[in-house]
Amino acid sequence: MTSTVAEGPGRKVGSFLHRHSWLRLAGLLSAPLLWLGVAYLGALAVLLISAFWSVNGFTGDLVKVFSLDNFRTIASEAVYRNVTLRSLGVAAAVTAICVVLAVPMAFFMAKVAAPRYRHWLVIAILTPLWASYLVKAYAWRVLLANGGPIDSLLGGPGRGPGYGLFAVILVLSYLWLPYMILPIYAGLERLPDSMLEASADLGARAWRTFRAIVLPILVPSIFAGSIFTFSLSLGDYIAVQIVGGKTQMIGNVVYANIGAANNLPFAAALATVPVVVMVIYLIAVRRSGALEEL
Amino acid sequence: MRHKGSVLTAALAAGLLVLAGCGGGDSSSKASGPGGISVPKIDKLASLGSGEGEVNIISWAGYVEDGSNDPKVDWVHDFEKETGCKVNNKVAATSDEMVTLMKTGDYDVVSASGDASLRLIYGGDVAPVNTDLVPNYKDVFDGLKNKQWNSVDGVPYGIPHGRGANLLMYRTDVVKPAPASWGAVFDANSPYKGKITAYDSPIYIADAALYLMKTKPELGIKNPYALDDTQFKAATDLLTAQNKTIGEYWSDYTKEVQAFKSGNSVLGTTWQIITNLAQADKAPVEAILPTEGATGWSDTWMISSKAKHPNCGYLWMNHIISPKANAAVAEWFGEAPANKLACDQTSDKNFCTTFHAQDEDYFSKVWYWTTPIAQCLDGRTDVTCKDYSAWTQAWTTIKG
Numbered sequence: 001m002t003s004t005v006a007e008g009p010g011r012k013v014g015s016f017l018h019r020h021s022w023l024r025l026a027g028l029l030s031a032p033l034l035w036l037g038v039a040y041l042g043a044l045a046v047l048l049i050s051a052f053w054s055v056n057g058f059t060g061d062l063v064k065v066f067s068l069d070n071f072r073t074i075a076s077e078a079v080y081r082n083v084t085l086r087s088l089g090v091a092a093a094v095t096a097i098c099v100v101l102a103v104p105m106a107f108f109m110a111k112v113a114a115p116r117y118r119h120w121l122v123i124a125i126l127t128p129l130w131a132s133y134l135v136k137a138y139a140w141r142v143l144l145a146n147g148g149p150i151d152s153l154l155g156g157p158g159r160g161p162g163y164g165l166f167a168v169i170l171v172l173s174y175l176w177l178p179y180m181i182l183p184i185y186a187g188l189e190r191l192p193d194s195m196l197e198a199s200a201d202l203g204a205r206a207w208r209t210f211r212a213i214v215l216p217i218l219v220p221s222i223f224a225g226s227i228f229t230f231s232l233s234l235g236d237y238i239a240v241q242i243v244g245g246k247t248q249m250i251g252n253v254v255y256a257n258i259g260a261a262n263n264l265p266f267a268a269a270l271a272t273v274p275v276v277v278m279v280i281y282l283i284a285v286r287r288s289g290a291l292e293e294l
Numbered sequence: 295m296r297h298k299g300s301v302l303t304a305a306l307a308a309g310l311l312v313l314a315g316c317g318g319g320d321s322s323s324k325a326s327g328p329g330g331i332s333v334p335k336i337d338k339l340a341s342l343g344s345g346e347g348e349v350n351i352i353s354w355a356g357y358v359e360d361g362s363n364d365p366k367v368d369w370v371h372d373f374e375k376e377t378g379c380k381v382n383n384k385v386a387a388t389s390d391e392m393v394t395l396m397k398t399g400d401y402d403v404v405s406a407s408g409d410a411s412l413r414l415i416y417g418g419d420v421a422p423v424n425t426d427l428v429p430n431y432k433d434v435f436d437g438l439k440n441k442q443w444n445s446v447d448g449v450p451y452g453i454p455h456g457r458g459a460n461l462l463m464y465r466t467d468v469v470k471p472a473p474a475s476w477g478a479v480f481d482a483n484s485p486y487k488g489k490i491t492a493y494d495s496p497i498y499i500a501d502a503a504l505y506l507m508k509t510k511p512e513l514g515i516k517n518p519y520a521l522d523d524t525q526f527k528a529a530t531d532l533l534t535a536q537n538k539t540i541g542e543y544w545s546d547y548t549k550e551v552q553a554f555k556s557g558n559s560v561l562g563t564t565w566q567i568i569t570n571l572a573q574a575d576k577a578p579v580e581a582i583l584p585t586e587g588a589t590g591w592s593d594t595w596m597i598s599s600k601a602k603h604p605n606c607g608y609l610w611m612n613h614i615i616s617p618k619a620n621a622a623v624a625e626w627f628g629e630a631p632a633n634k635l636a637c638d639q640t641s642d643k644n645f646c647t648t649f650h651a652q653d654e655d656y657f658s659k660v661w662y663w664t665t666p667i668a669q670c671l672d673g674r675t676d677v678t679c680k681d682y683s684a685w686t687q688a689w690t691t692i693k694g
Contacts, residue, residue: 055683073687077687077691079690079691079694080690082694083690083694141549141552142552145552145553145556145558146556146557146558147556147557148556157557162488162541162558163541163542163558241545241546242549244542245540245541245542246537246540246541246542246543246693248690248693248694253690256496256686256689256690257686263683263686266683
């Protein structure tokens with residue numbers, strides 16, 4: 001609306017906006033800010049407020065009276081502590097596995113592979129993201145089935161890991177790996193080859209070069225990737241339902257309270273747990289400078 | 295609503311009043327609803343007029359098919375042509391969603407399960423049904439008429455749609471000897487440890503209660519959906535012990551079919567449709583109704599008290615239990631039809647035998663899903679029972 005250069009009213013508006021730069025800025029930013037404020041922060045605020053409400057046991061209507069009961073239940077019942085710790089453990093394990101797999105792959109893509117192959121490698125990494133999440137999770141369900149391909153590979157029915165906590169970590173690591181590779185690849189690509197050569201010319205061995213040149217670039221990239229793998233794992237409940245056997249994570253408990261029990265306030269109270277965890281995690285990560293890598 | 299809530303709480307604490315179906319007297323001296331809520335006085339439709347041109351329906355997936363999922367599966371177009379009522383269907387995923395949608399007043403009829411129907415009746419969201427205006431009602435199995443979940447004090451609030459039981463399925467090549475009792479899935483030292491499955495919903499607590507009802511009479515369980523503190527603890531303890539032998543809990547029926555086919559699960563609860571699908575996939579499985587009986591479901595078509603198209607609503611309720619449509623929906627969904635005559639209309643002539651449609655003896659052992667509420671459904675007034683939100687929290691704890 002501000003870019004018209006024709007004569008008449010358009011031009012007048014244009015010159016008016018030119019003189020009032022704050023208005024121009026407001027016009028540009030109001031839509032995204034409205035989105036952020038209303039749709040995003042607003043939803044979080046509603047979540048937080050409803051966490052203090054409760055529901056009428058028979059009619060299922062919301063009782064909008066302030067109470068800390070939901071949080072008291074979460075703090076006092078051992079099961080919610082266990083579920084939270086299990087979810088944190090899974091998120092940490094998935095992140096660790098993704099780092100171990102992603103660093104060599106990203107290094108190969110950025111530094112070893114010939115430049116003309118690089119974009120093909122990036123496409124290869126991105127391809128799994130084109131397939132539906134559900135298709136991939138169900139594919140793993142078939143792979144991990146009793147007597148399925150993984151069992152046969154390990155020597156017969158029942159030899160494989162089967163469904164359970166291990167399967168959850170495995171599948172989530174597979175699902176979120178691209179989100180770890182891409183930031184690391186982007187970080188390493190910015191590292192000039194000449195620095196590696198200079199390090200070698202000055203007599204540094206591989207380890208020294210890695211520590212002094214590569215690592216300072218790598219660490220913030222890893223943290224940036226871990227924000228994705230950690231938060232995505234922490235909130236997942238679908239893969240858990242498909243390959244998790246009887247495992248439940250925070251997401252499953254939230255889902256059960258919304259779907260089966262129609263207890264939205266309790267689900268909201270539970271949902272604040274991962275929000276708090278991620279806020280703490282982001283504050284910790286900010287110190288490493290990883291947020292500049294995103 | 296808040297006023298109603300405080301009445302509920304007061305009566306809950308006093309534990310004075312009895313529930314629908316057990317009450318009976320007039321509501322001024324003895325309210326029949328939970329917590330003293332009497333049924334809102336709503337008149338049933340006196341006579342059927344001509345159709346209003348459309349009808350708004352809330353249904354379970356698979357109950358209102360117009361051929362868009364499978365061109366051969368269509369019982370909507372016939373109805374539209376016959377009556378001139380255009381069908382607008384909204385599929386709801388849960389009973390809670392159905393209750394919420396019905397409260398808007400935008401819908402005319404709903405296919406409610408037993409864990410929603412009472413809430414709709416006492417909430418004043420549905421009207422009593424004048425069964426004289428539903429000619430096909432006379433052919434409905436007697437075992438489905440005037441039950442606790444579709445009537446209050448003998449007044450019918452809905453038209454039965456169909457029913458099914460939660461069965462015990464096992465792999466015939468692995469589980470030997472064949473089980474006859476639910477004890478097989480509650481045995482902590484089961485040889486099939488890690489390959490047992492159970493339904494993933496708080497309502498599954500009733501399965502444990504049903505088993506305890508038969509095996510531990512000293513607990514005094516009369517109804518698996520009415521559990522006081524001691525009974526509830528016994529049921530959840532049993533399920534906590536069972537958790538160690540569980541391989542996975544299922545809620546998605548395709549997942550269950552695949553788990554039995556591959557042998558990840560060899561023993562556990564199932565629906566008839568799952569058994570049929572697994573057998574069609576050449577999995578060596580068999581399903582039985584154990585000696586203790588079983589839990590199950592029975593759905594009811596109800597009409598909104600604020601229906602804008604009551605005539606089309608009645609025409610729909612009559613159509614969906616007509617022999618042909620009822621047979622088609624029962625076969626598509628995999629449940630026993632409500633109409634006796636539907637059994638002659640099924641494409642598989644053994645359908646009604648497979649699903650035990652005419653077997654009242656079979657269904658007399660089935661406890662249909664009902665929402666547990668604080669006022670004990672078995673009529674006890676000296677104790678408070680655990681309500682559904684307590685069941686949900688316990689289910690989370692059981693799964694650990």
